[in-house]
Amino acid sequence: MxxxxxxxxxxxxxxxxxxxxxxxxxxxxxxxxxxxNDSIVVVEPNPLPRQQLFLIWLIHASQGFQTTMLFPMLVFMVERYGVPGVGGRAIGWRAGLLASLFPLAQFCTSMMWGVVSDKTGRKPWLAFGCSVSAVSALLLGICTTYQGACYLRFFGGLLNGTLTVTKSALAELCDGTNQAKGFGILNLAWGIGSVTGPVISGLLAQPCAQYKIRNCPSILKEYPFLLPCVGAAIFSIAGVLASISFKETNPKFLxxxxxxxxxxxxxxxxxxxxxxxxxxxxxxxxxxxxxxxxxxxxxxxxxxxxxxxxxxxxxxxxxxxxxxxxxxRKADEHHVSKSTRFSWIDRNVLMASLCYSMTGLIFIITDELFPMFGAASESVGGLGFSSSALGLILGEGGVVLCLYTLIFYPKVSRRLGPLKCFRIGILSTVPLWICFPVSSFLGNAPLLQWCLLLACMAARSVSACTCFTGVLILVSNSASPENMGAVTGLSHSCCSFFRAIGPAIGGLVWSYASGKHFFMHQFLAWDFVVLLSVSTYGLSFYLPPALTQPKRVTLRIEEPTEHPRS
Structure with missing residues (x-):
């Protein structure tokens, strides 16, 4: 040159x-x-440490499994618990409330876990969070009351800051040359965990009734949701082992x-x-x-x-x-001492966190809405599918997510950048939310109905990977290295709040829509998600192009003391 x-x-x-x-x-x-604002022109990507990346992948996937494995069996759990006075439409909002408690608890503590990991390191809190996940999953499997399930989900999220810490650790492993690959793999981990969770829970929940086993073990009769919870616990224990092998990434401890x-x-x-x-x-x-x-x-x-x-x-x-x-690689202590406690919260941090939160709200509502729509009877506009059928459809989405993330997304990201990827990904969801309820009119043509649902789920996986990975990079780039955990914690806290109210909103909207009797009433809940997608697309234009690159790091060059020559 x-x-x-x-x-x-x-x-x-x-x-x-x-x-x-x-x-x-x-x-x-x-x-x-x-x-x-730029400090360097990147010539070629730097390689990521494979072992560290795999351990983060495993930990993050276990949390995706833990978070979403409840969805296919929510309605059946509420029915099984036999809450007095609950029936019909009331099951929807109670199921939504149970699903909301885990992210609601994380909303309360995610920022705290980020700040704590900034000061004490990432590794110990990864192991602690995965341990909490394993214990809470096992206890949920043997729980027999609705109130007990609510307590377990809430405290399981309150004491678990793993999602915040994994994102902070990955941001410290990546730089501007390999963010797309790193965060794409993180998104792949969440996608696989959040897809295998519902698939396994759909296939293993209520095995005695679902598969009509004659000599079914008594423990499975008494605790019909034990097997999916054991699967979640095993996955979380694998996360604990991965956390022990993980090398610290916090610059303060390197x-x-x-x-x-x-x-x-x-x-x-x-x-x-x-x-x-x-x-x-x-x-x-x-x-x-x-x-x-x-x-x-x-x-x-x-x-x-x-x-x-x-x-x-x-x-x-x-x-x-x-x-x-x-x-x-040290922060300028003089400037840090002058800054206020929350000086790192600027407009870019807030806007990136808001866009991330809105994206989380959209997809958590659809995570809740699709099983309800699929399990509901055709008389109220649903599909009348079994939990195993819903699990297979969700599993197909997971396969597509793997292929797209590993093969196609890095090329798309290099060509478009994180900001355009986020905008295109969120806008492409609009036609999908309209096509899902269209499948309810194809009950007399099951082959065509399945083809439409599989195509929609595949496209949803592509859109989710594109917009989620893009917005995660934008959030990471809004943070300075010394405040990476705090910014990640703030964004995850905001997203957890939206994810907490999302299932409840989805349950309420579906309960309202299913109670109506006018033509195409089942579209009401999905139209609500369309409005959210359009609103989030509009918010993306408030994100500055500067967020496409990470903030610079202050390094000090220590000059040697000159000695007089003899």
Whole structure:
């Protein structure tokens, strides 16, 4: 790449020329236009640590399983518990309330878990959260009352901050070059967990009645929902083992020095020579090249900078051991001490969190709505499907999600970027929510009905991966490294609140729609979700393009003390 002239960098209107004299600004060598907020032009993606990524995948998938495995058996559980005075339409809102308690509890504590993991590390709270999931799942399997199930779901979410911590840990493993792949795999983990959960619960719940087993074990007769809960507990125990093997990612608990850059001394010599030869110029150029680093940067260093410590702003892509260098990955304590406790909550954080929350609301409502719509009798506009049939449809969506995430999404993300992916993904859900209730008119053509449902579920998986992964990257990019856990906790807390009210809203809307008798009344609940999707698409235009790249990290270059030569 040819280096542009010095004038090309510090011409009129160049934002870098208006920085404080102590700042160091990086520019690309190819002379391309650079945004004032950008610090580096990425040449090629950095590889992600496979073992760490797999462990995060396993932990996150176990939480997806734990969160959604209740959906196919919710209605049957409420009926089994035999709540006095509950029947017909009242089952819908009670089932929605039970589903809402887990995310409602996480709304109360997610931000706390993020802040705690910022201060004490990610690893211990991953293991603790997975342990809580395993215990609460087993107790739910042997619960025989509606009130007991409500208590277990609430406290199981209250003491579990795993979702917040896994997102924070992944954000620390990724940089601007590989975010799409990293968060795509995280979304794949959630998708697989949230699909296998309903599938397994649909297939294993009430085995004696569902499969008409003659000599069914008495324990399964007494506890018909035990098997799905045991499956969730086993998955959570696997998450505990993965947490124990996981390596800490919080920068505060990592070694802060890296391998020395061989030509750092040359850089310092070039700077001193340039200052002596051209003392009248405001800025000097220094070329930073390291054999082990895949980036090559032009650094504009203020000529009047005389302090022993200089702050070098780079992206996380170059803050790795393979880049080398005596760089300290430490936050500027002077600036941190001056900041207020909640100074990290800015407009970008709030808007990204709101879009993430609205996306979560949309999909949690449909997660709740589809099983209710599918299990409802045809007389009230439903499909009259069994829990196993619903589980198979959801399983097909999981297969599509795997294929799309692993094969197609990285290419789509590289071409469009996270912001466009989010917008396209959320807008593409609008026709899907209309097509789902259309299937209720195809009861006399079961083959066509199944084809439509499978196509809709496959398209839903594609849309979910595209918009969820995009908005997760936007949330991550709105956070500074030292506040990653807090921002992730805030966004997950907001999303948990929306996910808490989502099932209740879905249950209430379906209860209202199923009680009507006019033509196409079953469309009412789905039309409500259409309005939410359109509203979220509109909100996406308040997200700035700057969120497509991660915030820069402050690294300190410690200059050696000069000794007089003998």
């Amino acid at each position: 040819a280096r542009p002239s010095h004038a090309g960098y510090c011409g009129d209107g160049d934002a870098s020329c208006h920085q404080a004299s102590s700042a160091i600004v990086m520019k690309p060598l190819d002379g391309s236009a650079v945004n004032a 070694s802060t020095s890296y391998n020395r850059i061989s030509d750092l001394g040359q850089i310092e010599d070039q700077q001193r020579q340039s200052q002596q030869a051209e003392s009248t110029e405001d800025h000097k150029e220094v070329e930073l090249t390291s054999p082990s680093c895949k980036q090559k940067l032009i650094v504009l260093i203020a000529a009047d900078e005389r302090s022993a410590t200089k702050h070098l702003m780079v992206s996380e892509a170059c803050a790795s051991a393979e880049c080398g260098g005596s760089l300290s």
